[in-house]
Amino acid sequence: MKPAIEIKENIYWLGENDRRTHLFENYWTLPKGVAYNSYLVVDEKVALIDTIEKSMMDNFIEKIQSILGERQIDYLVINHVEPDHSGAIKSILCRYPEITLVGNCKTFPILKNFYGEQSRIVEVKDGTTLNIGKRELTFYLVPMVHWPETMVTYLPDDGVLFSADIFGSFGTLDGGIFDDQLDLDYLEEEISRYYSNIVGKYGSPAHSALRKLSGLKIDMICPTHGPVWRSYISEIVAKYEKWSCYGSDPGVVVVFSSMYGHTEKMADTIAWYLAEEGVKKIRIHDTSKTHPSYIINDIFRYKGVIMGSCAYNSGIFPTMDTLLAELENMRVKDRYVSFFANMSWVGGAIPRFTEFAERMKWEVVAPNFEISGEMPASGQDTCRKIARAMAEKL
Numbered sequence: 506m507k508p509a510i511e512i513k514e515n516i517y518w519l520g521e522n523d524r525r526t527h528l529f530e531n532y533w534t535l536p537k538g539v540a541y542n543s544y545l546v547v548d549e550k551v552a553l554i555d556t557i558e559k560s561m562m563d564n565f566i567e568k569i570q571s572i573l574g575e576r577q578i579d580y581l582v583i584n585h586v587e588p589d590h591s592g593a594i595k596s597i598l599c600r601y602p603e604i605t606l607v608g609n610c611k612t613f614p615i616l617k618n619f620y621g622e623q624s625r626i627v628e629v630k631d632g633t634t635l636n637i638g639k640r641e642l643t644f645y646l647v648p649m650v651h652w653p654e655t656m657v658t659y660l661p662d663d664g665v666l667f668s669a670d671i672f673g674s675f676g677t678l679d680g681g682i683f684d685d686q687l688d689l690d691y692l693e694e695e696i697s698r699y700y701s702n703i704v705g706k707y708g709s710p711a712h713s714a715l716r717k718l719s720g721l722k723i724d725m726i727c728p729t730h731g732p733v734w735r736s737y738i739s740e741i742v743a744k745y746e747k748w749s750c751y752g753s754d755p756g757v758v759v760v761f762s763s764m765y766g767h768t769e770k771m772a773d774t775i776a777w778y779l780a781e782e783g784v785k786k787i788r789i790h791d792t793s794k795t796h797p798s799y800i801i802n803d804i805f806r807y808k809g810v811i812m813g814s815c816a817y818n819s820g821i822f823p824t825m826d827t828l829l830a831e832l833e834n835m836r837v838k839d840r841y842v843s844f845f846a847n848m849s850w851v852g853g854a855i856p857r858f859t860e861f862a863e864r865m866k867w868e869v870v871a872p873n874f875e876i877s878g879e880m881p882a883s884g885q886d887t888c889r890k891i892a893r894a895m896a897e898k899l
């Protein structure tokens with residue numbers, strides 16, 4: 506295991522890599538694992554900033570003790586109560602019973618629901634400071650990035666921001682922990698997938714948080730997952746600026762559901778004509794094969810979306826319905842869209858697609874294209890028109 510790592514004088518990273526969990530929040534896939542980061546600030550008082558997932562408690566306590574020995578921890582700052590960061594609280598309270606929990610008015614009701622009533626607490630407000638000796642911790646509330654109680658903790662003299670989920674990433678920290686020690690190309694999709702899957706629904710709160718924090722002098726960003734940012738701070742902040750405004754690149758995601766291959770052929774044909782129209786960034790996804798995590802990530806990334814589904818039991822295909830519901834829940838904004846469908850013998854996909862387009866307020870760039878069974882020869886021209894309409898918009 507990695508030891509505790511001093512990231513600035515008397516400030517330590519205490520994270521753990523998790524390569525065993527398959528699904529984050531029991532839903533989002535983790536092919537490259539995930540890291541849980543916690544931090545310790547040692548001054549006249551000792552402050553632990555967040556904890557980790559409870560299954561890794563033994564290593565975590567060992568790391569704390571390697572720094573503190575028998576010295577006690579004075580404060581546990583709870584930037585975010587989600588159990589991947591608060592899971593170790595009970596064990597920490599057991600080992601350090603004198604510890605005072607630091608949170609805001611939204612923190613403690615949620616904490617009580619998970620871990621029962623706590624007696625030693627300090628409630629902070631936006632901008633509150635807490636002196637721990639030579640250092641002062643400053644707290645900024647960033648509600649809904651990712652839960653209502655979320656806040657960040659800032660050390661002004663060190664220029665260190667403990668940013669909770671903001672600027673986090675899926676993927677373990679293989680080798681080093683800093684952005685300049687890691688292969689960011691390898692982690693790129695995990696960074697964007699973490700944003701789109703976990704933070705993406707909260708674009709507007711994320712944008713507000715960035716505005717609130719923009720005046721701070723920041724030399725190091727310490728999120729609760731993924732790399733510690735010190736050399737590529739402006740790059741990760743620029744990504745968040747773009748993503749939180751639903752910024753996108755010119756490209757098209759063609760996503761389909763198909764039982765016997767006819768709808769897939771339509772998808773392939775449309776993609777071929779997109780290429781003929783000069784679109785380079787084309788991503789085709791089969792909802793039966795690809796987890797929504799990746800499809801959603803590409804839809805966050807690209808401006809154009811072309812969706813097709815066969816009918817299934819008089820409705821839309823179930824995995825497409827799941828994807829649409831996820832996107833509606835996440836309220837992804839400002840995309841161009843077009844739909845195609847295969848009605849088999851009764852249809853059912855187009856009404857759901859229409860409902861989806863209305864809810865999302867996405868601009869529909871071409872008329873719906875619906876066939877029954879094998880695509881007729883005339884369908885080629887319709888596929889070309891859909892591709893051209895989309896390409897002209899990009």
Ligand code: FEO
Pocket residue numbers: 585587589590651652670729730
């Ligand atoms: Fe990493 Fe919202 O918890």
